[in-house]
Amino acid sequence: MHNKTFKKNFYKKMKRKGQAEIFGLIIIVLLLLFSLLFFIKIKQEDTSSVTLRSNFRVNNLLNAVMKVTVSNVDGSIEAPMRDFLRRCLDNVNSNTDSCGHEEELLQNIFGKTLRENEKYKFEGFVSGEPTPLIDLGEGCEEGISASPARFPGGYEFRLKICYS
């Protein structure tokens, strides 16, 4: 009789102890999960300084692209790329011509200057037009933008580089 009561009490105690330990383990697991989430959050927030520093490279590229001497389709006229782009924006705006040759030149230049893991987005605007008249590059939504190149007459060119 005494043994039975002892066994009963013993198993009751063990059950309670087991429950308490499982509870403790659940708390540890929860703490670990929270710390993991905390680390992930901190990791995601700390990106601003990299963007700031890498801006230098994109600015250099846009400056070099605007200055580079290129020729027209038949090679009779040579001028800086910015002049060709301005003229082509005017033509597109007045529906007299397209920017096919200039776009081809730009694609060629970006293909030679950018790394394999870099994508680009190049846009050309004329004042008063909300949508870009030149829109080159695909799959580059979030990246590092250069300071826009603005020219008299309301011309604006933007370049963005994305890293994959």
Next chain:
Amino acid sequence: MRTDILNKKGQLEIGIKIMVLIVFLVLLIISLIVYFRFSYSSLRETKEEILEEKFSSLVNVIANLPELKCSITNIESECLDARKLVAFGQVLYEDTDVKNNYYEELEINSLVVKIVYPEVAGSIECDESKLINCNVFNLFSLKGDYSDEGLKYTTPVSVYIPDNGKYVIGKLVVTSNA
């Protein structure tokens, strides 16, 4: 009889404690692995950021050196002058003291400007007599071989060729030890 039960109780408790200890250790190891993985990746990111910062400022300094930068009637513009690039390379090649001074200031292994647009077939070094139809300006090399040894950082630059008055696109390539 009671001793038997107490023995079993003791064994059971030891078993439970060992199990709890094993579970705790497993959790501890998992959490340590996760922690060190994050620490390692953040350390790597920090290293990359520091290098990016170092090279960015280095390339910025080099691209703005009056010895290399374009200037017309003392007004500087955002490009490198091909004639100045050749002259700079020659001075550093001929005068070891000047070369050592630049090395002390910049701490780089090599400095090269490669023309990428318009494209020139092969690798042709530009010199005083040849600024057109060439594509490599060797400016500085610690060992003299202009190799890509060490960490490499490149940035696009605009290069002005005074011989034909044209602008081309080049890559300023800097190599340095971390």
